[in-house]
Amino acid sequence: MIYEKKELPGKVQKIGFLLTGLGLVLVLVSYLVDPKREAFNNVIGLMFFASIALGALVLVALEYLSGAVWSTPFRRISEFIASSLPLVLLFAVPLFFAMHSIFHWTHTDVVSADKILSAKTPYLNIPFFIGRTVGVLALFYIFYLLFRRNSKKQDETKDQKLTKTNVNLSAVFMFFAGIGLTVLVVDWVMSLEPHWFSTILGIYFISATLLAGLAATTYAAVSLNEGGYLGVKVGKDNYYSFGALLFAITNFWAYVAFSQFLLIWYANIPEETFWFIARWEGGWKYISILLMIIRFAVPYAMLLSQPSKSDPKNLKRVSIVILAAHFFDLYWLIMPTFSKTITFSFYEIGFPVLVIGLIVLVFYAQAKKNNILPVGDPKLQRGLDFHL
Amino acid sequence: MDTKKIHSVTAIFDTPDDIIMASQETVKAGYTKFDTNTPYPVHGIEKAMNIGTSYLGYFTLFLGLSGAAFAFAFIYWVAAIDYPLIIGGKPFFSWPAFIPVTFEVTVLSAAVGTVGVLIAGLFKFPNNSHTLHDTDYMKKVSSDKFGVCIVSIDPMFDEAKAKSFLQGIGGKDIETIYEPERKTINAFEPKFIMGLILIALLTAGATYFALNKLVFMQPFTWMAEQNKLVPQSKNVMFGDGYGMRTPVEGTVARGFTPYEFKGMSDSAVKNLSNPLPVSKQVLAKGKEKFDSYCSPCHGYYGKGDSRMNGQFPNPPSLHSDKVTNWTDGNVYHVIVNGQNVMPSYAKQLSKDERWSIIRYIRVLQRSQNAKDSDVEGK
Numbered sequence: 038m039i040y041e042k043k044e045l046p047g048k049v050q051k052i053g054f055l056l057t058g059l060g061l062v063l064v065l066v067s068y069l070v071d072p073k074r075e076a077f078n079n080v081i082g083l084m085f086f087a088s089i090a091l092g093a094l095v096l097v098a099l100e101y102l103s104g105a106v107w108s109t110p111f112r113r114i115s116e117f118i119a120s121s122l123p124l125v126l127l128f129a130v131p132l133f134f135a136m137h138s139i140f141h142w143t144h145t146d147v148v149s150a151d152k153i154l155s156a157k158t159p160y161l162n163i164p165f166f167i168g169r170t171v172g173v174l175a176l177f178y179i180f181y182l183l184f185r186r187n188s189k190k191q192d193e194t195k196d197q198k199l200t201k202t203n204v205n206l207s208a209v210f211m212f213f214a215g216i217g218l219t220v221l222v223v224d225w226v227m228s229l230e231p232h233w234f235s236t237i238l239g240i241y242f243i244s245a246t247l248l249a250g251l252a253a254t255t256y257a258a259v260s261l262n263e264g265g266y267l268g269v270k271v272g273k274d275n276y277y278s279f280g281a282l283l284f285a286i287t288n289f290w291a292y293v294a295f296s297q298f299l300l301i302w303y304a305n306i307p308e309e310t311f312w313f314i315a316r317w318e319g320g321w322k323y324i325s326i327l328l329m330i331i332r333f334a335v336p337y338a339m340l341l342s343q344p345s346k347s348d349p350k351n352l353k354r355v356s357i358v359i360l361a362a363h364f365f366d367l368y369w370l371i372m373p374t375f376s377k378t379i380t381f382s383f384y385e386i387g388f389p390v391l392v393i394g395l396i397v398l399v400f401y402a403q404a405k406k407n408n409i410l411p412v413g414d415p416k417l418q419r420g421l422d423f424h425l
Numbered sequence: 426m427d428t429k430k431i432h433s434v435t436a437i438f439d440t441p442d443d444i445i446m447a448s449q450e451t452v453k454a455g456y457t458k459f460d461t462n463t464p465y466p467v468h469g470i471e472k473a474m475n476i477g478t479s480y481l482g483y484f485t486l487f488l489g490l491s492g493a494a495f496a497f498a499f500i501y502w503v504a505a506i507d508y509p510l511i512i513g514g515k516p517f518f519s520w521p522a523f524i525p526v527t528f529e530v531t532v533l534s535a536a537v538g539t540v541g542v543l544i545a546g547l548f549k550f551p552n553n554s555h556t557l558h559d560t561d562y563m564k565k566v567s568s569d570k571f572g573v574c575i576v577s578i579d580p581m582f583d584e585a586k587a588k589s590f591l592q593g594i595g596g597k598d599i600e601t602i603y604e605p606e607r608k609t610i611n612a613f614e615p616k617f618i619m620g621l622i623l624i625a626l627l628t629a630g631a632t633y634f635a636l637n638k639l640v641f642m643q644p645f646t647w648m649a650e651q652n653k654l655v656p657q658s659k660n661v662m663f664g665d666g667y668g669m670r671t672p673v674e675g676t677v678a679r680g681f682t683p684y685e686f687k688g689m690s691d692s693a694v695k696n697l698s699n700p701l702p703v704s705k706q707v708l709a710k711g712k713e714k715f716d717s718y719c720s721p722c723h724g725y726y727g728k729g730d731s732r733m734n735g736q737f738p739n740p741p742s743l744h745s746d747k748v749t750n751w752t753d754g755n756v757y758h759v760i761v762n763g764q765n766v767m768p769s770y771a772k773q774l775s776k777d778e779r780w781s782i783i784r785y786i787r788v789l790q791r792s793q794n795a796k797d798s799d800v801e802g803k
Contacts, residue, residue: 061693265566273469274468295524298521299521299522299525302512302521303521303522305513305514305515341486342482359797409579424441424442424467424468425466425467425468
């Protein structure tokens with residue numbers, strides 16, 4: 038197969054700059070008006086960015102591990118999205134300075150008066166916290182660089198052994214991905230309410246991460262393929278696999294989310310239930326109900342029938358719904374700590390816009406430098422001829 | 426061979442792409458009664474064969490939804506209407522607890538129902554001897570090949586033409602499949618009858634064994650044989666061998682208040698006052714209980730006209746000056762403790778019932794010593 042590289046239209050870059058600029062202005066204005074509130078939004082932005090970038094990286098590893106061929110023509114797209122990982126750390130930097138206004142376990146007087154919090158200090162202290170976040174993100178980035186190096190080398194050498202190397206790398210990476218994502222969500226979400234605990238929150242975030250990375254990849258892959266930027270036309274059965282996987286992970290998310298709720302609701306122990314009560318009172322119940330609808334019911338209905346799973350327009354629509362729902366999920370996880378009553382205004386818009394703008398820019402830059410198809414991958418031809 | 430009826434003409438193809446192409450070509454050639462056989466589901470084949478989408482999905486959807494509705498409604502009926510139990514301090518209608526079972530039943534009914542519809546509806550059960558079974562063609566297409574089969578009921582079927590057509594589109598191993606000779610089976614054949622009887626005996630025996638023997642064997646009895654206290658049966662846990670224990674001294678039943686003047690003299694209770702108001706309800710209750718427990722000896726009007734026919738000494742009238750002048754507390758004391766030959770009624774009558782009887786006795790006394798002013802209009 039002869040691959041001819043086709044440049045992405047400059048429009049993409051323009052949209053990226055526009056969104057980044059708009060997001061940056063909104064974020065800066067918000068930081069000036071209400072720094073505490075914007076710090077909480079910064080946490081949402083950080084988690085939103087991290088989950089899209091890391092989700093894409095997990096997908097790359099998942100493809101190597103499972104030996105999937107249908108996604109091989111789109112693997113570069115996931116890699117491009119994952120290449121924004123260093124920027125994720127950039128989002129965490131302002132928070133390291135604002136930790137005092139977000140995490141009440143950073144207040145020494147509060148901690149010393151509280152037996153439970155004092156017992157948690159070996160884990161919940163500022164140096165270790167920063168070290169964990171930086172360490173986890175750095176570790177993921179190292180894995181990304183290794184994947185990329187092998188993948189790029191393969192474009193030229195067409196060496197099949199490099200695939201084997203990446204498969205082994207994926208197995209190691211998966212182990213750290215599970216732990217790393219759990220550490221991230223425990224640090225940035227659970228420690229907002231340091232008295233609260235839920236052992237399933239790690240899986241909850243992992244499922245959300247996979248869904249976010251997959252939705253972003255699906256949107257980009259379908260857009261590029263429909264526009265003919267892959268150089269070859271990839272068939273409907275690859276689309277169907279995207280739809281089926283989105284459908285499966287949507288169900289998985291709902292399963293995990295409901296499990297978390299059911300166990301806490303059933304046991305009815307005050308130190309666990311207060312977290313859900315905070316997400317039901319003061320108008321937060323509208324977001325709780327909205328989540329059930331847009332995070333589960335709507336994607337479920339949109340992806341249920343067989344033709345809808347391979348319809349490119351539907352896939353693009355459902356990806357946007359899932360990403361929007363993912364933002365609201367994080368908003369629901371994080372903001373009730375900031376405010377007992379529901380608040381939503383321009384403060385909340387800045388970060389998601391900025392994140393999407395940055396991802397578009399990074400994607401454009403990467404697509405300019407690299408082949409969009411992994412031309413040296415031995416699985417590529419099978420992926421292009423893929424049949425269910 | 427010529428006498429045999431032709432069932433179909435078949436051809437083998439190598440890849441899923443070929444079979445889709447072959448289906449499209451067959452449709453284009455005008456054949457309507459043909460089928461394709463593949464070792465696994467080939468997506469898009471229904472479109473290539475021009476047979477429309479299968480309606481099986483709608484059955485699955487319907488079965489799943491009705492399973493969900495049934496499970497949810499059934500749990501609701503059990504938990505909130507028919508047998509409401511408070512579990513974990515939750516309301517009877519605790520929908521989150523219903524969701525897991527609803528989910529399971531949804532999946533179960535959708536999956537089992539779909540298989541049922543497939544077998545009964547789409548496979549036209551019972552149909553266990555399709556002509557294509559046991560042919561070389563079927564052996565190939567059920568392992569790694571893809572086949573097209575043009576059936577002879579097609580209006581434009583012609584063996585030679587169909588064969589050359591399949592050859593033309595690249596089919597291999599083109600064959601003609603003949604209908605097998607069908608044997609007629611006699612339902613009264615002794616072998617068949619014997620078989621039925623054997624099956625009946627085996628089924629009956631197995632059922633008898635399972636229901637009458639198996640469930641009383643270990644380990645199926647492990648649930649029943651529990652090392653626990655059973656009331657009114659022998660137990661080795663306590664020295665006296667009784668499972669039931671006597672309550673601790675001074676134990677009081679729920680809702681029961683002990684009578685603090687038990688066995689004391691009348692004078693101690695004179696000052697007890699009746700806690701119940703004079704109301705229609707109290708008097709009705711008092712009349713009901715008086716008629717049940719007091720009237721057999723004291724008579725319906727408290728005149729001492731016993732219905733016991735001398736089996737028991739007649740009590741004095743309740744309308745005597747002595748009883749009329751008694752305080753309510755005094756009467757109460759007598760009801761609880763008894764007097765002379767009258768036994769205690771503490772066991773039969775609750776506290777409120779005793780006090781309402783006293784209200785009623787006062788009414789009886791007034792009715793027997795009515796004044797002129799009591800009569801309306803005077």
